[in-house]
């Protein structure tokens with residue numbers, strides 16, 4: 001999708017700190033961390049939020065989350081973590097490409113709803 005910052009990151013047009021990548025997803029460090037560990041899971045296919053995803057995209061996202069559960073050690077999330085996905089501006093969504101916040105360790109800021 002043109003003018004989508006996360007599509008540009010996925011295509012490598014905007015730099016990011018990548019911690020994992022496969023054919024379905026990219027996991028990057030959030031540029032403005034709100035927790036000790038703040039990662040973003042980005043499906044490679046563009047859709048705005050969970051209300052816009054197809055059945056196939058839902059299955060892909062479920063597969064990504066299942067895979068995430070096998071990376072807990074590698075990502076330093078052994079002490080626990082939260083998954084957050086904001087939908088809509090009133091719920092603090094600022095980027096219209098579905099993403100799952102992965103938050104580990106103490107909360108640093110209060111920006112996350």
Ligand code: 5GP
Pocket residue numbers: 005014016017028029030031032033040085086092093094095096
């Ligand atoms: P939202 O507000 O949509 O739930 O979350 C968007 C997140 O994307 C925010 O936590 C914000 O810090 C992060 N973000 C916005 N632009 C960039 C960027 O260019 N690079 C990275 N790594 N994170 C970004």
Ligand code: ZN
Pocket residue numbers: 001004005006007008045046047096097
């Ligand atoms: Zn996008």
